[in-house]
Amino acid sequence: MAQRRQLTLQPSWLATAWVVAALVLPISAVLSMFWQASAEPMPWRWIGNIIQFTLLQASLSTLGSVLLGIVIGRTLARRSFIGRNWLIAWLDACFVMPGLLIVLAILLTWSPTGAVGQFLDWKFYGLPAILLAHWFFETPLIARVVMQQMQRIPEAHIKQAQQLGLTDWQMWRLLDWPAIRAAIFPVAGLVFLICMTSFPVVVSLGGGPGSTTLEIAIYQALHYEFDFYLATWLAVIQLAIGVLLALLILRHLLDSWGAGPINVQRSRPELTSTRYFDGLVILVCLAYWLAPILGLLVKAGWQPLLDAMSSAKLWQATGQTLMIATASAMLGVMLAIGLQAGRGRFAMFVGYTVMLVPSMMLATGAFIILWRYGDALWQRLAAIALLNALMIVPFAIKLLRPAKNAAQARYGRQMTMLGLSQWQRWRWIYWPKMATAIAGALGLAFMLAAGDLGAALMLSSHDLNTLPLRLYRLIGARQLEQALWVGAWLVFIGVMIQRLLAWLARRYHA
Amino acid sequence: MQKQLLASIALVAGTAVANPLTIYTYDSFVAEWGPGPQIEANFEQKCGCDVEFVALADGVSLLNRLRIEGDDTKADIVLGIDNALLADARKTGQVAEHTVDTSELVVPGGWAHNDFVPFDYGQFAFVYDSERVSNPPTSLAELIDSDLSVVYMDPRTSTVGAGLLYWMKSVFGEQAGDKWAALADNTTTVTQGWSDAYYGIFMEGGADAVLSYVTSPAYHIEYEDETRFKAMPFSEGHYQQIEVAFVTHASQQAELANDFLQYLVSPEAQSIIPTTNWMFPVHPEAELPASFEQLITPADILMFDEDDVANERSNWVREWLNAAS
Known part of the structure; x- marks a missing residue:
């Protein structure tokens, strides 16, 4: 059963390198800031309080x-x-x-x-x-x-x-x-x-x-006070707690997250x-x-709907959200596929690692990188899309694994005998067999990325405007009825995209 | 022939887009009900030039933007930081001296800077609904000990919230931490911005008192013919905010920028301020609406030295964080 080893670029290597870089770059940006920053007295009592509250x-x-x-x-x-x-x-x-x-x-x-x-x-x-x-x-x-x-x-x-x-x-x-x-x-x-x-x-x-909570405190330290030192400290504490927690429970986490329909029609006597x-x-x-x-x-009238829909900001936000969510979903799912292209065990390991690193730590890193190397709107959008893609990876792996395992069980032997490369396996075996699962993963990934507030708020600037940001600002201004319609619009877009993907998958199979 | 045509088009286009006078300010200044639109129209008529406002969230964002842009900034004028941010503004290296004649201007406590031009001022106060609260507290200490529910703004995100930070410090000094802890018991919530607290919570009946200005009741009198909203006069005195503008070093049209600032403090422009920005005008000849006569007069005006604020601000924020949590 000698598997032919080829010295070509394997999808699994590419995906792994990408994910590792996407983790290491922001974290090292945070750490570099940490060593440079001048040490102001830390509000330790407050930090203690927020850890406790978290x-x-x-x-x-x-x-x-x-x-x-x-x-x-x-x-x-x-x-x-x-x-x-x-x-x-x-x-x-x-x-x-x-x-x-x-x-x-x-x-x-x-x-x-x-x-x-x-x-x-x-x-x-x-x-x-x-x-x-x-x-x-x-x-x-x-x-x-x-x-x-x-x-x-x-x-x-x-x-x-x-x-x-x-x-x-x-x-x-x-x-x-x-x-x-x-x-x-x-x-x-x-x-x-x-x-x-x-x-x-x-x-x-x-x-x-x-x-x-620590998560919010990191955001506030950067956005309210421009205080890299405090933000970094908080991010490191957050990471430490996350690692500790992960060691305790993460081993079971990815397996427990149940997706797919369950038979709830039948009720017991x-x-x-x-x-x-x-x-x-x-x-x-x-x-x-x-x-x-x-x-x-009942409360939301038609006037707030008209106000919400006639606002130019809504359409700007819709455009930016579509761009971010589409890019994130595609990249996230591609990475998840790539990570699983090899023997599979490594994919799980990388999946764990992504879940383990607090997203605010990565967002902080992205904030620092942008702050140093330019912060045009497109750069911010790209950074948010990258962060969201990373966040999607573990979920996408989880959703794709059953389909991949089924295909593997059915065709594994033939693929080995034919000596197919990773690329060929995907092109000829997995892709046709997994189209439905991939469409489902893309749909969920789109929804997750479209609904993200954390990364968008962290990297927000005056010209960045996504639907969740718009929603957040309306809620802040207590324009709740208008916010409701914006929220409904966001959900509507998500559902339509999911429908579209499911339709495409059906057509592919037909 | 074609080349000539192109050249003449470029020439025409070039004059049409002659650099507008670019002013960075906070967004409520340029809102349709704010002072911006009227002042812009009036000045454009006088100078025959184009004025362009760039609206940002607040004073702190203005300085952050300026810090990032440095000498590349498009801003000729930055309008709308307050007396607490003067030292921070100078740190950006963009504050140029102005040539505006400020000799006629009147600001309580006086004004002696030749780089910042004050354009309005007001004192912070807690506003309440007199039909809901019958015996309002008469001092800051009394408010803190009362069981009235209070909503105020985060000093890190709101200049009004920062105002309370300085107010508490100037009244209670070393005891400010304890007082913040006591205030936390009757705090409904701490919001990011003033309008969230004022319209979103206080006006909806979500709190008994809201941090605002002594001038706020005038708005209700003027626009709603409603006298039930009042400011609480406190015996310790009220902390004062002065809003200022400055010309940037990066500006290529400093003369025009100075003309604008001169107009901003003229009686004509100053008469627009009270009913749009809801602050006191700095020119004594500016017209005041009748509603302003019904406002309380602070027992004392409190203000810190700008360097004290710059040096101590982050310590005071930390003190608040520690005590209010």
């Missing part, structure tokens, strides 16, 4: 989403009711929705001027607001995993348990928890990581230096004893996840 909010966000997700996931898995599939689809959508839209929903519902918040006498901005937003989009992820795992419990076991007359609590102890347990910890780890580095939520809902409890859970779901959006639609 971990606290991430822990509470994770804990809340896990508890809520288990309760909701169990209920949805075992109850059938009218609109169940719609609710499940809606919860799925909440997880992939751009963060700023969730901020908007939370603001319009819970803020002191919101539909519910105006009747509450509480301190909204800060921890409460952040938790409300994080639970809003992390709970659905947990609920999905819970449902997925519960589907795997053989129906015979459930029937048997019911014949034995087990109570709900006993069912949980004996059937559900053992099925969920193995999957829940890695997902909780992923949720923790996402909440720890969550950018749009904290930057819009934090409200004051007390409720700031119902227990009557939990009927009222389940009814309550479904009501809470509707109130928490659906009502804000319905409220938005």
Whole structure:
């Protein structure tokens, strides 16, 4: 089985070199600044506070989403009711929705001027607001995993348990928890990581230096104070925490992120004893996840729509977003394909590495490079596209791997016997077999890049204007109705692109 | 023949695009309701030249842009930094001396710089709705100890927020840190910009008091015929902001730039300022609207020396970060 080694440029080498360069260049820019910078006294007490707050909010966000997700996931898995599939689809959508839209929903519902918040006498901005937003989009992820795992419990076991007359609590102890347990910890780890580095939520809902995370503090140090030294310190701390966390949980992370449809049509035989409890859970779901959006639609009039659509800035933002997202998605997916072109193990390693480096550290590096070597608009756009492409890589790998493995299993032997090079394998075997998966990965990558706020805000200048930036500015100015329409427009574009890609893939196969 | 035609086209085009007078300023100055459009139209008529405003987010962005562009900057004038940023502005190396006659101008506390031209001023104040708050606090200390919900701006992003930083420091000195911590208890949120806090939160009923200027109530009187919004007069006095403009060293048309600044401080242009920028004019002959007579008069005007601000500013920001978190 001697594989012929060719001294040509292999896609896997190219992709690896690219990713490594894209990581190393910004990081070395940050470090070079770190050694040069004059040492001003650090606000250590504040840094201590934000580390504490970063971990606290991430822990509470994770804990809340896990508890809520288990309760909701169990209920949805075992109850059938009218609109169940719609609710499940809606919860799925909440997880992939751009963060700023969730901020908007939370603001319009819970803020002191919101539909519910105006009747509450509480301190909204800060921890409460952040938790409300994080639970809003992390709970659905947990609920999905819970449902997925519960589907795997053989129906015979459930029937048997019911014949034995087990109570709900006993069912949980004996059937559900053992099925969920193995999957829940890695997902909780992923949720923790996402909440720890969550950018749009904290930057819009934090409200004051007390409720700031490391991610936001890095951005503020650079943008508010031009303070490279402080920013670098914070980025290094962030990196250290990320590495520590990664060592603990990352081994499971990429495997746990479940994509693709799950069979949720079938619900298990119902227990009557939990009927009222389940009814309550479904009501809470509707109130928490659906009502804000319905409220938005009622509140958003046509005038804000006209204002939003007639603004020249919207069209400028749409153009720049399309450019960034298209370039990022294509590059990100190409890199993911390239990394997997070889034996595959190395791709996973690089995937881990990308997830491990805080995106704000890379954005800081890009900021420094631009600041030194020129900051024309196109350079900023290109830098944002590069950063987003990198962010996409681990997700794209995850989405493409099953299809690639299937093709590999089916044709691996023939490919080896024919001695095909990496290029030839892709051209003749993988590409035709994986077109649908690639279209799906491109669609998700487009959505991720189009919704990015962090990199765009970090590298923002007066002439840089993407849809998330526009949304962020409108939310800052509390023009919430107009913001809503801009958000809807962003989602619409994303969905249309996904549809288009799916159509192209179908046509290719036909 | 063709060459001649091309040459004459180039000549015509060349005169048509004779460098406009380029002015970097903050965006609310050139908003349609701001002073920019009127002042631009009036001056263009007088000089027969073209004035072009380039709007940036705020005073700090103006200086950052200038710092990056250096001698390549297109700006002839930078308009809209305040008295806290003078030393930072000089550090860009772009502040040229002006030839504007400022002898008639009146600014509380006086003005003795020959590189910056003041064009308006105002004192910071907390504004409240008198129909919601019946017994407003009479001092900064009282406000901090009260249970009124307060919204203010981040001193790193907003010149108004920075104003509160200096105000707190000039009133409480060494105790400023403790007072920031006490204020944090009744702070609704800290916003990036003034309009987010004023319109987005305070006017929507999200907070009892908002950091703004003593002149803010005049806006409500003038445009909404509404007298319920008032500024709280504080016994410790009020910190004062002075907005200034300067001609850049890079400017190729310094004379025209100086003419513009001379016009900016003339009674005609100064009469535009109160009802557009909502600040006090620096020329004593400028017309004031009736609403300005209803404004509070600060018990005392507080201002730091510009070098103190430049040297201590980042320490004070750190103090705020440490205490308010």
